[in-house]
Structure formats: structure tokens, C-alpha cells
Amino acid sequence: METLSKDKISLKNKSYQATKVVALTGNPNSGKTTIFNNLTGSRQHVANYPGVTVEIKESRVRNGGRDLKIVDLPGCYSLTPYSKEELIARNFIIDRKPDLVVDIIDLSNLERNLYLTVQLLELGIPIVLVLNQSDLAKRAGLRCDLAKLSRLLNVPVVETVGNRNIGTSQLLDTIWSELSNPRTPRPVIYENDFEEGIRQLCGDLKNSRDSDYPDKRWTAIKLIENDVDIKKRVWRMHPDADALSVLVDSVRRRLTSIYDTDPELAIADQRYGVIAGICRECTSADPRRRRSASDAIDSVALSKTFGLPLFLLTMYVVFHLTFTTAQPAMDFMEYCFVFLSSVLEGLWPEGSQSLLKSLLVDGIIAGVGSVVIFLPNILLLFLAIAVLEDSGYMARIAFLMDRIMNKIGLHGKSFIPMLTGFGCSIPGIMATRTLEHEHDRLTTMLVLPLISCGARLPIYALIIPAFFSAPWQAPVLWIIYITGIALSIVCARLLRSTILKGNQAPFVLELPPYRMPTVKGIFIHMWQKGWMYLRKAGTIILGISIVLWAMSTFPKPPEESLHGLTQEQVTEAEMAYSVAGRIGKAMEPLIKPLSFDWKIGTALVGALAAKEVFVAQLGIVYSMGEADEESESLRDTLRRNYNPLTGFCIMLFCLISAPCIATFAVTKKESGSWKWAFFQFIGLTVIAYIVTFAVYQTGRAFGIGV
């Protein structure tokens, strides 16, 4: 009865022709996202290091009235996962059972890429093999006989050059024809003893559409490979798990004694044996191979003499670019906003108390404007990051820094999320998924907000020129960034030796070949980030600016209390009477020892929503406080009101203190518990308080910058 009704349902579904799902998979950095973008017209992040994509991205493609769902997966080297993003990719394939798997292979690196292919062949799902990066392979003198490869594995094979969008339409055609007329790939055959073991286990497994595990041959092999996750799935489903468990153990033991090593290693040996055979059949290499340009670059960029100096120089250039180079453009934007607000003010008669004018000039322009003027800095920062990412230097940095990271108790690979964190902490925290050990991952995640993100840049860009003369500006910025890095090291060290103890994960990292970053790629990246920044300014920051303006305006003090005061005293009194003023005043005892007054206090509260709001709020408070109608730049106002030491303390506090709400939410999601998010939030704020306190009190005692 039950089976009957089930059949009916599946028949029904068939007549509806559900959208077919096509999953893109392959080794990290083989070009999956590039191909995904080509196929779907999306603009997902592409970069030249392994582990860029850490989430599942989907997109629909309409083609001749038919619908197709294409899914981009994180890269994986094998179907036995090691890190979180690999697990995500593997589980998608075996849980969602896509109708077709497109295996994207880096042809210049065929042998290693086929290791995953061999496992995919065993799944029994139709496969399309894409030989990507065929331009690189050609340059290296490698030729591949597609027809032969296709015949050997019984799968269609397509050649592409992802970054130049070559072969995309052919790939799409192949996908369609394979979907309407699927073939079963030919799995590889192992040595007799293995096959015997596989047979034994297969006899005890069932193929069924709704089981937790895919094809039984594949599952049997994973059981022999001791894949813990697959074991669990099988145990859950199997009617006699104990008997099967005993059987698996005995098969493994027999294989161990035959091969004298663990079966999972013996099988890796055999797979590579099979792959070597396939390559011998299908490829021919040009023996006159030149030394690649990439190796030549590395022989300088990673050399003993130049490796570290070049790294430091690169970092210096990045910050110089985002700060000094952006200065003129920023000054110009600032000038525009000052001009705009004076024009707007001109619309009202002099001395007007219009609320609308105040909202426009003091709220929106002062708030949003003071954030938007830093767009040039943000663009240049992301330009620098995009170049680092696309050139392939990113993975090299992990290589150069692993020794130091190791001393701290972290993994060299942690450096990649941290570098991403210079742009924004959120993708940085997501990128920790590539770290294999949970404790490495948590530590990196927790200290990551100490890496000064792009949203904090406006704060520095506002304060530094206000208080420090030109020759001092760059060093002060360096001190801030380095303080953040140093603190993250100290905190990581502390965490790793107390609550997050544990062994180091092995450091096994592929170094991709250098590639020339394309102008188009970099501009797309810059444009996306710049647009995101503007959108944030136009939405969140606009909203918050209005709220903050209202909070700094209402309630108005009673008319009579203002009698006999000068204009300046009136604005001061009005502000102190408002909600923001009262909150700030309430905070004042707490932040006084850090040299902060109530105005900075309210800005700090606003900064919790987004760090840029700090600048917006200062803009609002001081724009309102301006007694005369002459607009002066916020910097000049600050210079009149605070001393350099306070300026420095502001930057320090903003650098270290609680991250923005979005970071908090991402930490919660990625660590899987509120506990860690709160720990990070409170911990950082406490550290910020202590450090700023120490710096201010020391500075004052020695009379530095007061």
C-alpha cells in the first residue's frame, strides 16, 4: 500500500518536470566560480587562491523555455571532507542528489584533479567533465585527447578557458543533452582484494532513493576508507548495524594485513595508480618544458633575502594607497559636501530655526556625507585586496607567515581570513571555514575584529589629518593597524593556551600559479565593494543618522530656561537636554578616564550599528553645535575641541572595542553559539577600555600630545 502511494507521487512529480539541479564541483581554485559566473551571468567572488567560495550559491538559468538550477559549491580535494567548507560541498552532493554533477578540472593539474573525479564516477550520478584552464595546460605543453578520455570514463568532456569565457555555450549544450539523455559513468576497478571487500559490503547495503547515503558501491568504498560521517549515516539506516560494523571491521583488517597499511591509504595509492594509467592513455606532454613564469617570480618573491622585505613592502604599499593616495580625492569630496550644505542653508533665511533645514544639513548631510567622502579610500583598499587575491600572492603570504602564525598557535591559513578582514570582518569570519580544526577556527574568528576593517578607515581618515602633521600621519596609521595586529596575536596566543587548547592542524596548502589580475575583474570587485559601501551609507547609515539627529534634537528644553544665554550657550544647552545628550552625560563618568566627553560617548554607542556611524554622529553633533552659520570642516572643529592624545585614544578605542552588530551576528552563526559571540563582544570592549585607559593616563602623565 505504502509503496504504491509513493510511486504515485513520484509519477506525479515527473509530469511536473521539476527544475533540474546541476552542481558544479571540483578541486579548490579550479575555476568553478568563474564557470558559474559564465553560465549564469552572476558575479560571485573569484580569486586566485584555494578556498574562496565557502558557501553554496545557486542561480537559475532559463534557456529555450527550460529552467535549470545551477549550484556553485566550495572546492574539495576528495569526497572525504577535512574542513567545513568541504563538508558542505560533499553533503550537498549526497543529500540533495543533483541531477547532474559538473566536475571542473584544472587541466594544467590533471592528475590531482582526477582524484576527485574517480570518486565522483563511483556515485552513479551523471557527470560532465570540464577541462578548464586549458590555456595554461597548452602553455605548459600538455595535450589531452578528449575523445579518448570521454570513452574511458563514459562521460562527456568539454574543454574551456573560464576567465576568457571560452567553451561556455558548448558546456551548456552538453549539460542539456546529458540531462535529457544521461549516461552512467564507468567507475574504476580496484585490485582484487579491494573489489572482494567492496562486494562483501555491497551485499549488505541497499540502493534506495531515500536513503541517507548514495550508491552502494560508493558507500561501501567510503566505509572501507573509514569515513566517519558516512559510517554514521549507514548505521542510522541499516537494520542490523552491528553485524555490518563487524563486517566492515573484518574487511578493513583483512585489507590492512594484505597491504600492510591502512586501507584508506592503500586506496589512495591505487586511485593514483589508475589515474596515472588514464593520463598515460590520454595525454602527451611536450618534453621541452620551459620553467614557468610563476616559478621565476617565486624564486624572488619567496626567497630568503627578499621574501619578507617584499611582504612588508606590499603591506606598506597597500596602506599608503588607501590613505595617502586617496587623500586628494577625499578632500575633493569633502569640499563638495561642505559646498552642498552651504547651498542648502542658503535656502532658508539667516538664523532660521527650521527643523527641516536642521534635518537636511545637520542630520543627513553631516551624517551620511561624512561617511560618503571616504569612498575613495574604500575603493583603493579593495583595489589593493583584489590585486593581492587575484595575483596569487595571498596563498604565498600564508606560506611566508606560517612560521610566525605557528608560534602564536594559529595556522598559516588563518592569515587569509585575517587579510580578508582588512576589508571587512564578515567575509573574513566566513573564510575561517577553510580551517580544519575547530579551535583554530574559533580563535581566528574571535580575534578577527581586531584586524582593522574598512569601516574603521573613515574614523582614522577623519582623525589623523585633524591632529597630526603630514610627516606623522603615515606612522600614526601604522601604529593603529599594528596595534590591532599585535593585540590579535596576543589574544590568539592567550586563547590557544587557555580555553581553546589543542593540537595544531597540519599545514597543507596548495600554492596556485601567479596570474595577471585582469582590469575587468578588479574593477568589478572594486565596483561591487564601492557600491556596497554607498548602499550602506544610503540605507543603514542614513537611517541611523536620522535617528541620531532626532535623538540629538529632541526633546527641546523649555523656552524660559534659555533666556539670557548667548547663541553658543543655547545650542550647547539644547544638545545637553536632548536624549542623546542625556545618554552621553550618563556615560560620561565611565568614559571620562579615557578622555572622552559625552559627544564621543554617543558616537561610540552609534558605532555599534556600524563603525562608520561614529563619524556620522560626530558630524551631526558638531554640525548642530556650530554657533555661526559658516560651515567649517569637521576636522577643524575637532582640532579646536580635542587634543591629539584624545584623537589617538578615540582611534584606539574604535579599533579594539566591540565589533559592529553584523559581525556579532556572523560570529554567532559561524561559531554556532551565542556564547562565543557574547564572549567576543564583551571581551573586546573590556580590552579596549583597559588599553585606552592605560594609553591616555600614560600620555597625560608624560605630557605627550596634550
Next chain:
Amino acid sequence: MDHVLSPIMEDYIETIFELLRREQVARVSDIATRMKVTMATVTSALRKLSAKKLINYSPYSTVSLTPAGKNLAEKIVRRHEVLADFFQNVLSLPPSKVAENACRMEHQIDDLLLERLVEYIEFVKLCPNMNIKWNEKNGFRCGQDENPKKFISCEDCSKSLARNTTHGGQQMNDSIGLHELKAGGRGRIIAVSLKNPGAKRMMEMGIVRGSLVEVERIAPLGDPIDIKVKGYHLSLRKEEAKNIFIEIM
């Protein structure tokens, strides 16, 4: 207070524990089938255990363990598992003999012996380059005879280990760890030791027996190394490279 129980009684506790774990309920009839005795025998044993406050039992109902009983059961199971581990992975007893002997001996050993055994098992699994296993022809041997041609006698091996482990030397005839190669050095992989937790990942990435490797360079700070294998660049720490044995070419 420790309960001194006879082996048979301990077996009862263990059986009940197993039944509860697998089936959530322990019935007298199931216990009887498992222990291959009559129901009457079971009932009388259960009464004794109940008197010792190790189980909760009243006639015609199911059986559960008291906290003390559970405690004891866990201890017995652990003894069983450690012994089984020892028999299987250190002594390489055939599987059929493992369970049988473990069942017999689990009642006899005390805590001190148990902990020593655990330490010993750990040690044997970790001992440098040994990876001791039973081999029907040669008796106990270390992992080095994965490659029988390269086998050197145990006396020689231990002598050379004692002499030096630093500079290649005679550790395994002319095989050396990959970490000992200088920049530019090349070799062919002859074995990958399993001690390293990353061993499997490295093999999946192409570090398998027979592959050629070349050390391209060593990082400026001296640690990770950049090797070329199967035509691509891979970086590894020396710690990991230690477990890859190569013959120099």
C-alpha cells in the same frame, strides 16, 4: 564501596548494560538468550544483584541499572575495550580470538594494570618509525618492512636509531625524511607514515608511493617548505614532511 563480584555476576551487569544501550529495555528472556542460560538462573542472579543495589529488579518487570550498577558496567566495558584494543592492534590476534579472550580477562585485571596497558598501547602506536605489527612470517616487526627490500634487522635498526636520527644516516638504508632535503633536492616517495593526522589528506593530494617530489624552496623563516609534486606546488610544514620517506635521486 567497591563491590567485589564474581565474573559471572559481572557478565550479567555487562549484558544488562548492553541491552539497555541497544534496545532501551532489558528483559529477563533477552538476558537468558544472550547469556545462554535458563530464565530461572537469570532470575536468581538478578535477585542477588538487586540485593547488592546494583540493579532495580522486581519479578516480571524489566530490569534497570542503579547509578552504582551503571558505574560498574561502564568500568567493565572499558576494561573490555582496552583489552580488545590491545589484542587486536598490538598483539594482532585474529578477530575471533579478540572478543573471546577479552571477555574472559576483563574480570581479572585491576585499575593499575588497565592504565599501564592503555599507556603501553599508546606508546606502541606512537613509537618513532616503528608502527609495530604482527607478521605471520617474521613475528613482530615495525612499519619499515612495508618495503621488504629495504628491511634491515631490528638490532641494526635500533643501533642506528640510538646512534643518530639527525642526519639521514642509516635509518632505513638510503631512505630519508623529506624534511631533510635541501632546496632543489629531488626524490621518490617510498613510504608515508600514518602517524601524522594529515597523512590521508597528503596522500589524497598526490603524495603517494612512487611520486616524484622536489623541494622548491624553504620559507624565509625556515618552516613551511614548498614542494612540487604531480606538477603543482604544495606547501607543508617540516613536521609533516618528516613522515614522508623518500629515496634520493
